[in-house]
Amino acid sequence: MEELKKKLKEQIIEALNLQDTKPEDIDDNAPLFGEGLGLDSIDSLELMVLLERQYHIKVEDPREGRKILQSVQSMAEFIQSKQPA
């Protein structure tokens, strides 16, 4: 899980071009939108694309997406739940 979260942070930084942010600057449980990283609605679409490209997970329901993209922790948990056992 820790390894996944670290990798996810690196992927988020690269996908969203967060130039002055390092993986260690992102708190696992901090909100990604509004406070925390201060991402916006276009970023949420980019994160959906990230999940699809990197983890082959397609989020069909936008309401589900809101929960998944709450934090790095919630994203990592969702990814792990979709990985084959």
Place this chain on the structure above:
Amino acid sequence: MKGKCYIQGMAAISPQQTFEGDLFSAPLVHTDSNLLACMEPDYKPFIPANSLRRMTRVLKIGLTAALRCIQDSGISIPGPIVTGTGKGSLQDTEKFIKEIVTYKETALNPTPFIQSTYNSVNGLIALQQKCTAYNNTFVHRGFSFENALLDSMMLIQEGTSHTLTGAFEEITAEHFYIKSRIGFWKENKTDSRELYQHLSPGTIAGEGATFFTLTGQPSTQTYAAISGFKMLYKPAPGKLSTTLKDFGESADLIITGRNGDSNHEHFYQELDSCFPGIPQFPFKHLCGEYDTAGAFGLWLAAQIIKAQQVPRQWFPQQAVLSAPVNSILFYNHFYGEQHVMLRLERV
């Protein structure tokens, strides 16, 4: 086009040092790579970091030039925003197309698609400045900026007090290569300082963003009046000379889009024969050739007529004006198809 409009403010990001500092002592930036790329300014004073991270180059130069132009004009919120671009954001377009292929039309990132649309720069200016007025982008190859200018002048004739009018273009490695295959650029590496001495097929590539605040009334800080404007598409033999003679008879100085391309040099030779003895200043060794290079030429003409001097390091052969310049004829064409004439008057 009848009726005048006035240039109240302007800004240019180009391959030269046009964005900051004293233009008249700026060094000449040159290249022998057949490509003049923009000198990019520090964007952070103009664009919030959170927006900046998403933008590609042409969006950054377009938005920053527009914001600097607004500052220069002293007008806090622009009215209509009217621009022209031949290609828009090539970087975003290329990225989006490549992703369509790579990801087989699935999992496509929305940002390059959104930003590849031609009116992205206009949208960004309007969002950042909270402008809700008329907003339009013209995409007509070598007439793109000129149609934006025509639209702006018509708006001013109809009573609009001011417009933000501009153009932006970028060159990418991919686009440079594609256009080299169809003979747009010179085959041999050419020193941009000697562009006009090396007549051969093709020219050198360039890019830039130039904005003007146009008004219906002059003020103490007005750069110049635009008192005449004509566009000719593929003129018939003889038509260009006749029109140039009528249009530029009172010109004290001529700014030309001459670019060392032997395929279309005869148009500039027609200009020479119409106005023997009138000093000419070509500008393509400064900015290269691109669809909206005419905006840079207009910017240069307005600088010269206001300051009554030429940037001496850009024109070392004829750095001193021998007589006052009250009227400038601007003539440019894009690969022999779209021909533009503008008349500027001193205010």
